[in-house]
Amino acid sequence: xxxxxxLFLLFAFLILLTAGCSSQTGGSLDSDVPNITDSSSxxxxxxxxxxxxxxxxxxxPLTGLPCDETLLLQRPVSVMLNNISAALPQxxxxxxxVIYECEVEGGLTRLLALYSExxxxxxxxxxxxxxxxxxxxxxxxxxxxxxxGGSSEAYTQLQSRQVDNIDGVNGGAVTQYFYRDPERLKTxxxxxxxxxxxxxxxxxxxxxxxxxxxxxxxxxPLHFISADNTVTLxxxxxxxxxxxxxxxxxxAIFAY
Numbered sequence: 001x002x003x004x005x006x007l008f009l010l011f012a013f014l015i016l017l018t019a020g021c022s023s024q025t026g027g028s029l030d031s032d033v034p035n036i037t038d039s040s041s042x043x044x045x046x047x048x049x050x051x052x053x054x055x056x057x058x059x060x061p062l063t064g065l066p067c068d069e070t071l072l073l074q075r076p077v078s079v080m081l082n083n084i085s086a087a088l089p090q091x092x093x094x095x096x097x098v099i100y101e102c103e104v105e106g107g108l109t110r111l112l113a114l115y116s117e118x119x120x121x122x123x124x125x126x127x128x129x130x131x132x133x134x135x136x137x138x139x140x141x142x143x144x145x146x147x148x149g150g151s152s153e154a155y156t157q158l159q160s161r162q163v164d165n166i167d168g169v170n171g172g173a174v175t176q177y178f179y180r181d182p183e184r185l186k187t188x189x190x191x192x193x194x195x196x197x198x199x200x201x202x203x204x205x206x207x208x209x210x211x212x213x214x215x216x217x218x219x220x221p222l223h224f225i226s227a228d229n230t231v232t233l234x235x236x237x238x239x240x241x242x243x244x245x246x247x248x249x250x251x252a253i254f255a256y
Contacts, residue, residue: 077118107247
């Protein structure tokens, strides 16, 4: 199978054109990065006849990697994460299987990190507030949604869509499962200090009696190919870096 880092890159750049977790000033979209095209042909039915048969055994729906069969029935957890320099370093981000990045306001971006095994992650943060479009990203994977507050429209949709969510600001008793990092409080503004442990996510899920198994009939939007499948570059060479610019103050770079 393709390396996990490449799957994340390919998904985030080609599907969203909005992904990543690093910020730079004055970046620009690299026009010299060649397009990636599949060299296999299609048969008369429109199906790709050269794609290899998938390997036997269960595969993680977020990464395509081999996994325990029980993981196929388990809902992933999605967490809203800070993505500005004043809140660095991010914690638990390297454990995410998929990361969505979108502009929020003022040229800044925020991340939605998806974890197939969120309760097993030590600490995740800093947790930030919701925007309504992130609810669509979480719904793509039938994911439980973890956040700290949100815009008025986000709260409207959280209620109208009956989103299974864990709110660290206006969640009532659920806020007990979040905590303010004492070291961050020494050097960062208050809104950059809210964290949550994986085990606390599991406790909050149990407290709210949130459904933990994937919804009946749900199909993952991600599909993976074997590493043996041939992929060619139009101009030859290697595509080892992609830069996506969001604003004059923030861009994302993927290097692998």
